[in-house]
Amino acid sequence: MxxxxxxxxxxxxxxxxxxxxxxxxxxxxxxxxxxxxxxxxxxxxxxxxxxxxxxxxxxxxxxxxxxxxxxxxxxxxxxxxxxxxQFDTKRDYISAMVLYIDFYNKKKVSQEPYDTDAMAKEFLMQFHHQAFSVGQPFVFQFQNKALTSVVVGEIQTSDLSALKDGSTDVKPVKSNLGLSFPNTSIIFEKAEGSTIQLIGSSKGKVVRQSIINPDWDFSKMGIGGLDTEFNAIFRRAFASRVFPPEIMEQLGCKHVKGILLFGPPGTGKTLMARQIGQMLNAREPKIVNGPQILDKYVGESEANIRRLFADAEEEEKRMGPNSGLHIIIFDEIDAICKARGSVAGNSGVNDTVVNQLLSKIDGVDQLNNILIIGMTNRRDMIDDALLRPGRLEVSIEIGLPKEKGRTQILNIHTRKMKANGKMGKDVNLEEFATMTKNFSGAELEGLVRAAQSCALNRLVKASSKVEIDPDAAEKLVVSRADFMHAFENDVKPAFGASQEILDGFLARGILPWGNPVRDVLDDGALLIQQAASSDGPGLVSILLEGSPNAGKTALGAELAKMSGFPFVKICSPEDMVGYTESAKCMQIRKIFDDAYRSAQSCIIVDNVERLLDYGPIGPRYSNLTLQALLVLLKKNPPKGKRLLVVCTTSRREVLDQMEMLSAFTDVLHVSNLTKSEHFKVVLENSGVFSKSEMDKLLKKLAGYKISIGIKKVLGLLDMVKQMKQDKMIKFITKLEDEGFIVLNV
Structure with missing residues (x-):
């Protein structure tokens, strides 16, 4: 010594x-x-x-x-x-060593990643055959990067001579001291509180919390009819986050940062976003209503966006790939992410908010620990830059539920009623799932609530004051009659058939007065089959043309009813009185867009020439509306959707001049009554004349040349029905005066 x-x-x-x-x-x-x-x-x-x-x-x-x-x-x-x-060659050679690494100078922090595989090789080259003790600090210069501080955390030693002899029964021993050699296994781990970014396989396995909540039960999600959509979201957005960061580094894979849920109101977009937040073992999601971001002060709207991402940025700097997931849910995202340049005014606040959001999601300083979930009913209004890969790249349409989905939704909303014995045994939810075509999830929930209200109403005594029968309350049961009353009277689907308008068109029914009517119905039935078939592009358009009052609208309504399509919408000039050309085009476009959301849709475009503002004096028409109609009539619906368009017109020659006839799959002619035999069927059905009067009338009509629409005939019959005598004479006189019958010369 x-x-x-x-x-x-x-x-x-x-x-x-x-x-x-x-x-x-x-x-x-x-x-x-x-x-x-x-x-x-x-x-x-x-x-x-x-x-x-x-x-x-x-x-x-x-x-x-x-x-x-x-x-x-x-x-x-x-x-x-x-x-x-002197080290003992039989037991002092280090077989494996764990090193805790951090920046030597905490002020000189770098976000550049450190490759642990390359570091391990260089560390052994610099410190081969060197003594190491547990807790010993080292200064390590790796390539030209910032100087690092390394502390020895754990040492395992092995008998090197036994390894050279080829023995397989050599077990490493924990030790406080050892000597390194070129084959020592080095594991780098981040020191506590360190911001150094480690990549590669020679880093410690971080104990990671499962991203999926361990108590989560997918069967109890409370989301009905969205199994396919949820599976698509999980596959695209969460599958990569289930695996450790090391696997993602080896694949060179980046996590999906954004999901856009779009679709009609009431289909479950907000519910799905809420359930995603509960499913993940992450922080409480930040839920933001789009309009909340906007502020009257200059720069505050952009600052609100920056504040949303502040926590994620701080944790990303501190923990790197091991940072937890930060979820931000934007409800009504179209309020703040409209296409840039589309909002009138000089402030430009909307554009700068979009720019700020884009830079935070996928700008120069990228964050890999965020998940943005946006929801909107108007995907067409959102800026295209937000929808590209790397931003809100997963776009999932949350559409109207199918029959299986409707059954699931009804089961979810009646679960408590069943458990407590409050639902009648005569209620068959599969039956109502079949009946409620094109009902959204919210409308199905409303149907259940309306049925419950009907059942509760039976307990209220109708006296001078409102009283509740306490005895009956215990026996309360929601029956099938309650559901039927709610279905028929209380809840109507927003994307359902315009039943009242159709019934108005068909108030007198369809009178098959001759072969021309039957031919139209037969040809229409074939075209309906073509529209419903899974073959072809999914678009069939029919033009019913004929003289005024020939019953074209009624036949169009009958074809719509024959189709059985759950979505039937009427596009009529009377609904657009006073509209400008652009407003009219937008309304027509909206009707077609709504139709694309249903699996099977029918649109009746009534009186096309009136819709185009055609006037015979001049003549004039709206070219803007014409071009919009032509585009929409030729546009195929989205994949898997079927669309039947039925148009009516009294001016075939005008549409021919406008080159519109070629846009239709088929043009069907609706004829006038031209023979006395046609009148016979109508007169028998009306009951206005006695048999003798009818025989005389038909005999007289046989000498005339006839051309009159069924609607006009029925109107005249309604008029003469009010007379007590000379009905036949009045009827013939009116036909002659208005030129519907002319004597054969």
């Missing part, structure tokens, strides 16, 4: 070796040529260091770096005992 003095390391290069510097003379006289020594600053204290010889150190001194002096609690010129140390 020799007493020596503590000195400084002569150069920075020598300090980076993490060895104690000794003068060559002392190396021979004190350590007898050994490469390692035990330093004892006080009784009971032993620190093993590797030595490096250099003539710049004063003889009798040992040069320690700052990190070594701090670890061994040494002061300059302190006397220390030094003893040569």
């Amino acid at each position: 020799v007493v020596m003095k503590v000195g400084k390391c002569p150069t920075e290069t020598l300090s980076l070796t993490n060895r104690v510097v000794i003068h060559p003379q002392d190396a021979q006289s004190v350590c007898a040529g050994q490469k390692h020594a035990v330093v004892c600053p006080a009784p009971g204290q032993r620190f093993v260091y590797s030595l490096v010889e250099d003539g710049q150190i004063t003889p009798g001194q040992l040069g320690f770096g700052l990190a070594q002096r701090k670890w061994s609690i040494l002061s300059l010129n302190q006397d220390i005992d030094v003893v040569p140390h």
Whole structure:
């Protein structure tokens, strides 16, 4: 044992070796040529260091770096005992070592990733055959990156001679001291609180919390009819987050940062976003209503966006790939993300808010620990840049539920009623699921509520004041009659058939007065089958043309009813009185857009020439409306959707001049009554004339040339029905006066 003095390391290069510097003379006289020594600053204290010889150190001194002096609690010129140390080749070689790494200078923090595989190779090259002790600090310069501080966390040693002999029964042993060799396995782990970014396979396995809540039960989600959509969201947005970051690094895979849920109101977009937030084992989602972001003060709207991402940015800097997931849910995202340049005015607030959101999601400083969920009824209004890959790249349409989905939704909303025995045994939910075509999830919930209201109403006594029958309350049961009353009277689907208008068109029914009517109905039935078939583009358009009052609208309504399509919408000029050309085009476009949301849809465009503002004096028409109609009549519906369009017109020659006839799949002619035999069916059905009067009338009509629409005939019959005598004479006179019958010459 020799007493020596503590000195400084002569150069920075020598300090980076993490060895104690000794003068060559002392190396021979004190350590007898050994490469390692035990330093004892006080009784009971032993620190093993590797030595490096250099003539710049004063003889009798040992040069320690700052990190070594701090670890061994040494002061300059302190006397220390030094003893040569020799490692045992059978048990002191380090087979594996865990190192905790951080930046040496905490002020010089870099976001550049450190490849642990390359670091491990370079570390062993710099510190081969060097002594390591648990808790010992090292200064490590990796390539040209920021200087790092390394602390030895765990050491496992093995018998190197046994390994050379090929023995397979060599078990590593935990140790406080060891000697490194070129095959030592190095594992780098981030020091506590460190912001260093580690990549590669030579880093410690971080204990990760499962992203899916362990108590989550997919069968109890309370989302009906959206299994396919939820599976698509999980596959695209969450499958990559289930695996450890190391796997994603090996694949070079980036997480999906955004989901857009769009579709009609009431289909479950908000419900699905809420359930996603509960399903994930992450922080409570930040739920933002789009209009909340906007602020009257300049710059505050953009600042509100930045505040939403502040927590995620701070954690990303601190924890890197191991950062937890931050979910931000934007309800009515179209309020703040309208297409740039589309909002009138000079403030430009809308555009700058969009720009700020785009830069935060996928700007220069990218965040990989966020998930944006946007919801809207108007996907067409959102800026295209927000929908590209890397931003809200997963667009899922939450459409109207199908029959299986409607059954699930009804089961969800009647679950408590069933459990408590409050639902009648005559209620068959599958039956109502079949009946409620094109009902949204919210409308189905409304149907259940309306049925419950009907049942509760039976308990109220109709007296001078409102009283509740307490005895009947215990026996309350919601029956099938309650559901039927709610279905027929209380809840009508927004995307359902315009039943009242259709019934108005068909108030007198369809009177098959001859073969022309039957031919139209037969051809229409074939075209309906073509529209419903899964073959072809899914679009069939029919033009019913004929004279005024020929019954074209009624036949169009009958074809719509024959189709059985759940969505039937009427596009009529009477609904657009006073509209400008652009407003009219927007309304027509909306009707077609609504139709695309249903699996099977029918649109009746009544009186096309009136819709086009056609006037025979001039003549004039709206070219803007014409072009819009032509585009929509030729546009195929989305994949899997079927659309039947039935148009009516009294001006075929005008539509021919406008080159509109070629836009239709088929043009069907609706004929006038032209023979006395046609009149016979109408007169028999009306009951206005007696049999003898009818025979006389038909005999007289046989001598006339006839051309009259069925609607006009029925109107005249209604008029003469009010007379008590001379009905037949009045009827013939009116027909002659208005030129519907002319004597054969």
